Amino acid sequence: MSGTPGSEAPSQVPPPQAAGRHPAAGDSGGGDAVGRAREALEQMGAPAGLAEPLVGALGPRAGAEISTDPWRLLAVSGVTPQQADYCARHVLGAEASPDDPRRGKALAAHLLRQGAREGHTALEEQRLAGALRSMGVRSVDAALSAALDGGEVLSFEMVDEPDDGDDFDGGDPGEVPDPDRWYALTRIGLAEQDLGEGLARLAGTSEPIMDSATAAETVEATAERLGAEVDPRTAAALVTVALRGVCVLQHGAGARVPVAHALACAAAIAADSEAGIAVASPTAQAAAEVNSALADLGAGGDVAAVPLAVLLETRSPGVHGRRSERPIEAGLVVVTGARWLDVDRAAALVDACADGTHLVLLADPAQAPSAAPGSVVADLVASRTVHVADLPEGPDAGPLARMAESVAGGELEEVGAPGREVVVVPADSAAAAAHRTVQLITDSIPRALEIPAEQVQIVAATRGGEAGTDALNAVCKERLNPGPGAHGGLDAGDRVLVTADGPGCAAGDVGYLRVADGDDGNGQGGGAPVLAVELPGGTLARVADPAQLRPGWAITVAAAHGGRWPAVVAVFPPETRASRPQVYTALTTAQRHLSLVQAAGPALAQGVRENAALPRHTRLVQVLREG
Structure with missing residues (x-):
């Protein structure tokens, strides 16, 4: 990136990716604030279409803020540093110095937001400083101080103690190393800090629910009762x-099967000890799969999983009815599919657990980390501050599990599937991959396997391109539910993806859009339409803003994380930059059938073999070790 404010044309400043507007508090209707922001944008040569997302990001004074500090444009997703530099030169002229503290402050926050989109919760000072220098910021200390003064960024000092094991030789422990300084977006940094401290609280306040001998007897009695x-x-x-x-x-x-056994036995321990149990899963689809497994075991009446958003009584992103003042009413809280947890949700979960609660996270370590920032389960295991145990594989795991396990071991191998549980569909281009994908969901799978199209989910490695989710959703919409897009581009009956946590639903839930007439305020119909998403099991989750929904026939691997469907079409276009966790996660979203549309050629197997992990920069291990 150039160290000089660029000369990129204003027409090239892209609009944000997120649709819809979210006015800040105090902006009654948002019209005046948006109008002022539009005028300010036009004066600096930026598209007026940025006005609504700018007000959503900065609040009702957005227009005034960017007039005095054009680099505040970087608060809008999609605006690049070069484009903000162009606007700054347009407004400030020669005063638009590459080393302007306002520029450094905005770039520091921009880099942390960019890191958060990649899953990092924090960046170490040297790494962040190096990135700022590469953008022409010479006075890095001044830039970081300005970022801290602005309130959007926090710094943390951490001592990275080497893990040398237990040393009882009485030798000289040596000098305490100098602390490392980390920077994080305020919300994410505080969530990670709260999570670590909350986990330490649970570990420190818990007492055994049951002694070991009685617990073993309870497990044995439960197995005998279930005939397992x-x-x-x-x-x-x-x-x-x-x-x-x-x-x-x-x-x-x-x-x-072992997960179902574990849940049934945990429920028996909680019942016999009168501790009570609550089981949560990432999404409605995942909860339905857990409950199906319990029903097959004969334990469906003993315990049931609910979506985590239901357990926490989520009202909107980051706002929950269950919290420290009104904790979950159970002494044993179990979360399945826990690799899905990011630091925000995990912190909310721990905050909602009263002192002494036993928290159990069931997780598949080969899956990708959460779509949002954090690597909660992996950090917990790496910290060696919690107790870790391995469950066995189930009996006769089947072709789907065998293929997934081969990927977990670094090899993408075809497996024998006499019941067509796994089918590899080669494609020589993105266009061919898209054609075969639509053919599979609309015809081949429903006809050959008697799995209706409503139970077939497309999971694609990319969002853009001919075989990305955007293009596939457009084709599926036309084929499966054509309409004018009356509700923010969507129609009743569309399959939709929920993109934000809300009452009864979580980001990643997939269901069908239902529309009812709203109340006009006088107890009569004819008001604004009421939108709801019908989730597995028939539950309706009301959605206040159509911008929180996207077409959901095809979703990315990140969005599919935590979901489970009877049949999945996993699509890997030619441009896929595959990793082992990404491919594994895509495969393990399927319950009964997987069609793997392979247009990436040898690069897919190479990615599985060589890209073994998705490393993230986080602070949770150090927070846990500090206690």
């Missing part, structure tokens, strides 16, 4: 759950 054979590893893990405040139970792709 519980693996000794599962029984040992459940004894740990009864004894310890925070546990991680790891499992693989074929552990549907």
Whole structure:
């Protein structure tokens, strides 16, 4: 990136990706604020279309703020540093110095927002300073101080103590190393800090729910009652759950039965000890899958999973009815599919657990980390501050699980699938991949496997391109539910993806849009339409803003994380930059059938073999170790 404010033309400043507007508090209707922002944008040569997202990001004084500090444009998603530099030169002329503290402040926050989109919760000072210098900021200290003074950024000092194991030799411990300084967006940094401190609180206040001998007897009695054979590893893990405040139970792709056993036995321990249990899953689809497994085991009446948004009584992103003042009414809280947890949701969950609550996270370590910032489960395991146990694989895992396990081991191999549980569909171009994908969901899978199109989910590696989710959704909309797009581009009956947490639903939920007539204020119909998403099981989750919905016939791997569907068409276009966790996560969203549309050629297997992890910069390990 150039260190001099660029000369990029104003017409090239892109509009934000997010649709709709979210006026800030105090902007009654937002019209005046948007108008003032539009005027300010036009004066600096930027598109007037940025006005609404700018007010959403900065509030009703957005126009005044960018007039005095044009680099505040970087608060809008999609605006690049070069484009903000152009606007600054347009407004400030020769005063638009590359080393202007306002520029440094905005660039620091921009880099942290960019990092958050990649899953990082914080950046170490040297890394952030190096990125700022590459953008022409010479006075890095002044830029970082300005960012801290602005309130959007926080700094944390952390001592990275080497993990040398237990040393009882009485040697000289040496000097305490100098602390490292990390920078984070305020909301994310505080959430990660709260999460670490909350986990330490649970670990420090918990008492055994049941002694080890009684817990083992309860597991044995539960297995006998259900006519099931519980693996000794599962029984040992459940004894740990009864004894310890925070546990991680790891499992693989074929552990549907052991996970159901673990939940049934945990419910029995909670019932016999009168502690009570609550089980949550990432999404409505995931909760339905857990409950199906419990029903198959004969334990459907003992315990049931609900979406985490339901357990926390989520009202809007970051706002929950269950919190420290009104905690979850259970002494044992279990979350399945916990790799999906980011620091925000995990912090909310821990905050809603009263002192002494036992928290259990069930997670598949081969899956990708959360779509939002954080690597919660991996950090918990790496910290060595919580108790970790492994569940066994289930009996006769089947072709889907075998293929997923081969990917987890670094190899993309075809497996025998006599019941067509897994089908690899080669394609020599993105256009061919798109054609085959639509053919599979609309014809081949419903006809050959008797799985209706409503139960087939497309999961694509990319959003853009001919075989990305945007293009596939457009074709599926035309084929499966054509309409004028009366509700923010959507129509009743469209399959939709929820993009923000809300009452009864979470980002990543997929359902069908239902529309009812609204009340006109006098108890009569004819008011603004009421939108709701019908989720698995028939639950209706009301949605206040159509901007929180996107077409959902095709969704990205990140959006699919935490979801499970009877059949999945996983699409890897030629431009895919694959990783092992990404491919594994896509495969494990399928319950009964997977069609793998492979247009990436040898690069897909190479990505699985060589890109073994998606590393993230986080602080949680150090926060946990500091206690």
